Amino acid sequence: MQDNARRRILKAVLAGAGVHTFAPLAVPSVFSSAAHAASAGEDDRILVVLELSGGNDGLNTVVPYTDDAYYRHRPTIGVRPGKVRKLDDRFGLSPGMSGMHRLWQDGQLAIVHGVGYDNPSFSHFTSMAYWHTAEPNSGDDFGWYGRLADAMAPEPRPNFLIDVDTAQSLAVRSRVHTPVVFDDPERFMRNGLYQERALLDAVSEDDVANPSRRFLNEVARGARDASGLVRDAWSRYKSPVDYGIIPLGLNKVAACIAAGLPTRLYYTAYRNNAFDTHVQQADLHQRLLTYASDALAGFLRDMEHLGQADRVVVMVFSEFGRRVPENTSLGTDHGTANVMFFAGKPVKGGHYGTPPSLTALDAGDNLVHTSDFRRSYATAVEGWLRVPGERVLKTRFDGFPVFG
DSSP states (O other): OOHHHOOOOOOHHHHHHHHHHHOOOOOOSSOOOOGOOOSSSSSGGGGEEEETTTTGGGGGEEOOOOHHHHHHHTTTTTOTTEEEEEEEOOOEEEETTHHHHHHHTTTTTEEEEEOOOOSOOHHHHHHHHHHHTTTTTSOSSSSSSHHHHHHHOSEEEEOOOEEESOOOGGGOOHHHHHOOEEEEEOOOEHHHHGGGHHHHHHOOOOOSSSSHHOOOHHHHHHHHHHHHHHHHHHHHHOOOOOSSSOOTHHHHHHHHHHHHHOOOOEEEOOTTTTTTOSSSSHHHHHHHHHHHHHHHHHHHHHHHHHTTGGEEEEEOOOOOOBBBSOOSSOOBBOOOEEEEESSSTOOOEEEESSSOOSSSSTTOOOOOSEHHHHHHHHHHIIIITTTTHHHHHHOOOOOOOOOO
16 A cells, blocks of 8 residues: 555544544644744735634624614514614624724724525535535535645645634545644643553654554654644733633634744634524624624734734634524524625725625525625635635635735
């Protein structure tokens, strides 16, 4: 068996066994110290993806407060004009989104309207899989973010892709790279019984003739080195910036950036279907948006504090929006088209895309999407990271001029 084939098979086996072998994460294949961070410049740009799981209600996030149809559909839960944080004479943000409102005022928040895809699924799992793979009504073995990593670095690079979570997201699954996946930086290490600790931490430094054993040694060494780097980054990280009540893992991203890790792609999430607001939505949704807005604004302030603001952009999405009319439980049911956000100093703030009509709904009382979500992905891939979109999305999509 050839070395490359053997490595692919062993990598697949290890990934499948990751829940039992490593905790709380999958591990990178090879790692070096943070001192090997890429040099500053266009090749050093960072993209952070923030996922709002559960199907965020875009209409009560970016509120069309001058549209009478909005209040006819939502007589109880619609956000009243006097409460919205006005962006202009048509739209305003939910009352608790003061952090993102400041970003808008500073020209650092772009809103993409009417985002969705054809034949939408109302299943959280299915729709999220479509977004994770950028393959709606189809699928792929690898995530779009993993394919982006492969396009940016065709050979494995240390610490290139990080997923802040308890388990690896499909979005970051890569053919070439094994993402660093961690939740609690202080507990980032290989899992095992206390009695096994010394054995797990021991890695042979000798040149091993057997390719399979050599590869397993590389993986073990990578796990040890990666966990050490992340724990060290977190222990050294100090910031005067307030991220609010729930930082959403963005403070951990900031710690890695502050430590000089050469990571170019970060992925984090507001987890556990938090935005699935079927019942008594109004107060809960506003709180969720406040937490997300505070965390995002705090992270970008931290980037300014660290002197990294020129190289970091955040993209925010959710797997679908909500049905337009409120339901009898004063919530909203699973819907279709939604809004997405780009935030950061390099962003050209404003509205992008066409807001969907509130008077020309589909047969299920849902918004009709006006742009494929992969146009937003293309905006990040091509507009920010300067990678040809077809290499990641397989088809040409025209992005939005968020980056000029």
